[in-house]
Amino acid sequence: MDRDEAAGLLRREMTCYTLRSRFDLARLIGQTEAYAVEGASSVSYQVEVNGYWDDEPGGTIRVIAGIDDGGFRSSFNPVTDGFLMDAAGVVEMEDLDTGSG
Numbered sequence: 146m147d148r149d150e151a152a153g154l155l156r157r158e159m160t161c162y163t164l165r166s167r168f169d170l171a172r173l174i175g176q177t178e179a180y181a182v183e184g185a186s187s188v189s190y191q192v193e194v195n196g197y198w199d200d201e202p203g204g205t206i207r208v209i210a211g212i213d214d215g216g217f218r219s220s221f222n223p224v225t226d227g228f229l230m231d232a233a234g235v236v237e238m239e240d241l242d243t244g245s246g
Contacts, residue, residue, distance in 0.1 A: 146219040150184045152226075155212040158182065158192055159226045162208055163236045170196055170206050170230055182212075190214050199229060206230045 162170070173196025181189050192212050199205035208230070211223035225242045 146190075146214040146216055147184070147186060147188065148224055150186060150188070151190055151212045151214070151219075151224045154182050154184055154190055155192065155210060155224055155226045158194075158212075159208070159210055159228060159238070162194065162210075163228055163230075163238070167206065167230055167232075167234050170208060172196075173208060174198060174206070188214055204232060 173194065176196065178192075178194040180192055182192055183189050190212050191214070192210060194208065194210040197207045197209070199207040206229070207227060209225065209227040211225045213219035213223040227239045229237045229239070231237075
């Protein structure tokens with residue numbers, strides 16, 4: 146898996162999620178959104194996005210996502226990203242984890 150390509154795709158996807166309303170993000174809690182995106186290399190990547198209450202229900206929402214190319218190694222070591230949205234709708238992006246491969 147091209148981890149740099151995957152990281153760029155995932156950051157783009159997560160940026161789209163940061164633009165969603167808090168109400169919409171709350172619908173992710175307890176759910177998984179999974180879909181495919183294609184990189185410039187024509188490789189198809191699987192994205193999985195999950196939402197959680199960070200501390201307590203009604204508080205900060207934590208959105209976490211992973212991306213991999215479906216390969217055996219990459220499925221156990223996906224590139225991950227995430228962000229927090231507090232009750233006021235303020236977004237704090239986390240550091241992208243591209244792992245070591």
